[in-house]
Amino acid sequence: MTCYGLFVTLVSLSACATARPEADASASGGARQRLDAAIRFLADDLLEGRGTPGRGLDVAALYLATEVRAAGWQPAQGVGYLQTYETLHYSPADATTRVLLNGHELAPAEFIFHNRGIDPATTPRGHHLLFAGHGVVWQERGVDQLAGADLRGKAVVVLKGAPWPFDPKGSALAPDHFIGKGLQAMMRNAAALIYVTDELDARDKSSEMRSLQVRSRLPVAMLAGGAGSAAPPWAPVLAISPAVFDRELAKAAGGTYAEWQERLVSGGTQPRPLDGRVEIRIAAQTSRTPASNVLALLPGTDPLLRDEWVILMAHYDHLGTREAKPGEDRVFHGADDNASGVAALLEVARRLAVGAKPRRSVLCLLTSGEERYLLGSTWYTLHPVAAIDKIVAYINVDMVGRSAGSVSAIAAASPDMATAVGDAGARHGIGVGPPRQPEIRGTYYTDEYPFARLDVPGVHLFTDFHGDYHQVTDTADKIRIGELVRITEVIETVAASFAQGAKKAAVKRPEWFLTPD
Numbered sequence: 398m399t400c401y402g403l404f405v406t407l408v409s410l411s412a413c414a415t416a417r418p419e420a421d422a423s424a425s426g427g428a429r430q431r432l433d434a435a436i437r438f439l440a441d442d443l444l445e446g447r448g449t450p451g452r453g454l455d456v457a458a459l460y461l462a463t464e465v466r467a468a469g470w471q472p473a474q475g476v477g478y479l480q481t482y483e484t485l486h487y488s489p490a491d492a493t494t495r496v497l498l499n500g501h502e503l504a505p506a507e508f509i510f511h512n513r514g515i516d517p518a519t520t521p522r523g524h525h526l527l528f529a530g531h532g533v534v535w536q537e538r539g540v541d542q543l544a545g546a547d548l549r550g551k552a553v554v555v556l557k558g559a560p561w562p563f564d565p566k567g568s569a570l571a572p573d574h575f576i577g578k579g580l581q582a583m584m585r586n587a588a589a590l591i592y593v594t595d596e597l598d599a600r601d602k603s604s605e606m607r608s609l610q611v612r613s614r615l616p617v618a619m620l621a622g623g624a625g626s627a628a629p630p631w632a633p634v635l636a637i638s639p640a641v642f643d644r645e646l647a648k649a650a651g652g653t654y655a656e657w658q659e660r661l662v663s664g665g666t667q668p669r670p671l672d673g674r675v676e677i678r679i680a681a682q683t684s685r686t687p688a689s690n691v692l693a694l695l696p697g698t699d700p701l702l703r704d705e706w707v708i709l710m711a712h713y714d715h716l717g718t719r720e721a722k723p724g725e726d727r728v729f730h731g732a733d734d735n736a737s738g739v740a741a742l743l744e745v746a747r748r749l750a751v752g753a754k755p756r757r758s759v760l761c762l763l764t765s766g767e768e769r770y771l772l773g774s775t776w777y778t779l780h781p782v783a784a785i786d787k788i789v790a791y792i793n794v795d796m797v798g799r800s801a802g803s804v805s806a807i808a809a810a811s812p813d814m815a816t817a818v819g820d821a822g823a824r825h826g827i828g829v830g831p832p833r834q835p836e837i838r839g840t841y842y843t844d845e846y847p848f849a850r851l852d853v854p855g856v857h858l859f860t861d862f863h864g865d866y867h868q869v870t871d872t873a874d875k876i877r878i879g880e881l882v883r884i885t886e887v888i889e890t891v892a893a894s895f896a897q898g899a900k901k902a903a904v905k906r907p908e909w910f911l912t913p914d
Contacts, residue, residue, distance in 0.1 A: 428744055428885065429878050435464075435740035436798065437873045439713065440732040447731060448717020449618055449766040449773075450484050450686040457713050461691045461763050464743050469750040470693035473760055473782045479689040482776040484766070485516060486618035490720075492517070492681035496635060498645045499673040509597065509606065509636040510677065511613040513770060514628060517679040524552040524588045526671035528650050530661050533559045534581040535572040535836060536909050546668035549586040552635075552675045553668075554646065556657060557594040557605075560664065565596075568862075569608045570837035575634060576608075580841055583630040584911045590634050591675060593654060597638045609636055611867075616717065618769040620776060621685055627779055629771045629846055630913045633677065649673055688714075690773045691763040692782060695749055699756035699898070706783050707895045708760045708791035708855075709745060709888070710774070711738035712767030712844055716867060726869040733863070733871050737798025739763060741885045748889050755896035757789060767795075767844055774844035778851065785848075789901040790814060791855035792888055793845045800860040800880035803828035804887070809840035809910050811854035813902035818856055821890040827883045833861055838909065850912040854902035858888070 438444075438460065445453030462478035472478050494510050496503045527548060532555030534541045540560060543553075557563065559573035569576045579590035596603035620628075639654035647653045649671040652660065660666070691713070697703030715731030730736075746761050760782065766772025778785065792814075797804060804822065806829050808815040815831070822829035832839055840849055845857040860880075865871040 428882050431744055432740045432881055432885070433873070433876070433878055435743055436732055436736040436876055439736035439739060440730040440873045442728050446717040446729040447713065447715045448616065449714045449769045450486060450688040451717060453717075454688060454714055454765055458689045458691055458765070461713060461739070461743070465691065465693035465746055465761055468743070468747045470695055470746060470761060473692035473694035478691050478693055480692050480777065480780070481687045481689045482772070483621040483685055484618045484688050484772065485621040485683050485685055486616055487517065487681040487683045488616050489614055492679055495678040497676040497678070498641065501645060503637070503641060507638055507641050509609050509613050511609055511634045512617045512679065513631045513633050514619050515633055515677065515679060516619065516623075517681040517683055523674045523676040524550065526554055526591070526646070526673045526675060527551040527668055528554045528671050529668040530657070530666040531556055531558050531560065531573070532578045532582065533573050537836060540665075542665040543581060543585060543668060546585070548582055550588050552589040552591055553582040553587045554591045554593065554671065555582075556654065556661070557592070557596065558658065558661065560661070566604060568834065568837055569605055570842070571834070572836055575605060575636070577837065579634050580631065580838065583632045584913055586913045587632060589632050589675065589677070592634060592636045593639060593642045594636055595639050595654070597636055606636070609634065618766065618772065620772055624775050624779065626914060627775050627847065629775065630841065631770060635675070635677070646671060646673060688765045688773070690765060690777055693746070693761040695755055695759040695761075697756055697758040698754045702756045702898060703758055704783075704787055705757045706760055706788045707755075707757055707892060708762055708788060709742050709794075709892055710762045710764065710791055710844055711735055711742045711794045712764045712773065713739045714765040714768055714773070716768050719869070729867070729869055730872050732873040732876055733798040734796045734866065735767070736873070737796060737876055737881060738794035741794050741797055741881060741888060744885045745889045745892060749892065749896065752893065753897065756898050757896050758783070759892065759896050764844055771844060771847060774847045778847040785851050785853060788848070788853045790895045791848055791853060792892060793843060793855060793857045794888060795843055795857060795859055797858055797860050797884050798876040798881055799863055800827070800877055800884060802826075802880060803830060803860070804884055805830060805832045805859045805861065807832050807839050807845065807857040807859060808855065809845065810849045810852055810904050810906050811856070811902045812905060814854055814856035817891050817894065817902070818858065818887060821887045824890060825883045825886040827880070827887050832859065840910065849910070852904045852906070854904050858884070
């Protein structure tokens with residue numbers, strides 16, 4: 398389709414979604430149609446999975462800017478609705494990664510590498526090693542195997558497993574799996590995670606290794622120029638086999654993989670430096686391409702409160718496309734993740750614009766780059782349109798389209814926000830509870846993190862994982878529109894309460910919520 402034809406189609410679809418009388422802005426029938434239309438457009442093949450950066454993402458940004466403008470919101474930056482930043486990106490398929498452990502180069506079959514934030518132009522990069530046994534930190538179980546260790550700048554070597562039987566079907570985000578272990582290390586300023594697993598050779602059968610393999614093949618994107626301490630606390634993950642561990646590290650560690658697994662059955666080990674280094678060299682042709690957040694403002698009217706802010710937030714990007722055989726779906730549609738949250742916020746934006754004028758200013762922040770490790774939200778907190786300490790509350794909406802009558806309210810730094818959502822849920826027939834898997838520390842993986850790390854009170858709304866999560870099968874026909882309408886009403890109620898002057902929520906970090914310095 399030509400650019401002109403695409404624009405005509407976009408404007409026509411936008412007009413269909415917004416050309417309704419103001420009196421109908423809160424009618425459930427109209428809301429169902431608008432929510433469904435927005436999700437179907439964002440999840441369409443035309444938008445190519447909304448990968449950051451990309452043509453489909455840019456089309457989505459134009460659509461969203463058109464929608465908030467039609468709803469009566471102003472540009473938050475004075476001119477235009479787009480806050481543009483530059484990404485540095487490359488495709489792993491077109492890159493060559495070399496790993497040297499103690500000066501010996503590993504064969505490609507001996508490792509899987511998932512890059513998180515290493516600019517190929519800065520490599521080769523070497524790190525001293527630290528051995529941490531299983532490396533599990535799980536406060537609810539009274540386990541902290543990283544306690545007292547200085548991980549700063551180290552590549553932390555951990556073995557598969559935990560002080561309990563390993564669950565091969567467990568979430569990769571859990572504290573006893575590779576992503577959870579990496580997260581705990583990075584929160585303590587580690588530079589990389591080296592994960593030793595006997596499942597490496599079963600990468601097509603092991604759910605853990607399959608997950609890592611998929612991640613390692615996704616496009617790599619980062620903020621051009623870096624983000625310093627504002628960047629999410631994640632670093633590269635290198636998975637190696639027990640044979641590599643035994644060959645290169647067993648002598649320094651004081652035992653083979655099998656010997657250590659036997660010792661660790663009875664407990665952990667004090668983290669210890671290893672005599673050795675890992676060096677990761679990436680040869681890749683990188684590109685610099687812009688991507689954008691969409692920012693819109695509903696200005697406050699109260700002279701005493703208008704300089705305070707309420708933020709409504711959802712990410713509109715997704716994973717883009719994958720390699721596929723002829724006839725197979727190649728588009729990650731992202732209907733639930735996160736066209737559902739974006740559609741909900743568009744609906745709330747329409748309602749707030751035709752309701753009582755807000756006393757506080759309200760910012761609608763639709764971010765890109767969330768699936769590339771929170772690029773857009775991190776960029777926003779580095780370049781805010783208002784002082785961070787003037788934010789009274791934020792509501793982040795991510796994956797709310799598959800509810801069975803309830804929603805999880807994750808409020809890492811503000812229990813009061815979870816209470817506010819619970820009260821609103823009771824009014825609108827939506828059950829509100831804590832996350833079903835609190836141990837995965839979802840705050841670190843969503844746009845909540847860049848704000849929570851600055852102690853801004855907020856809440857993240859989520860209706861749980863499902864079998865279509867990060868699969869091409871996350872399609873619009875599976876969204877439960879009736880429940881989404883009620884969740885939208887909950888969001889509107891909470892947002893309106895703070896916009897009209899509700900007391901700023903208190904901030905109280907839980908013990909587990911650490912941030913790197």
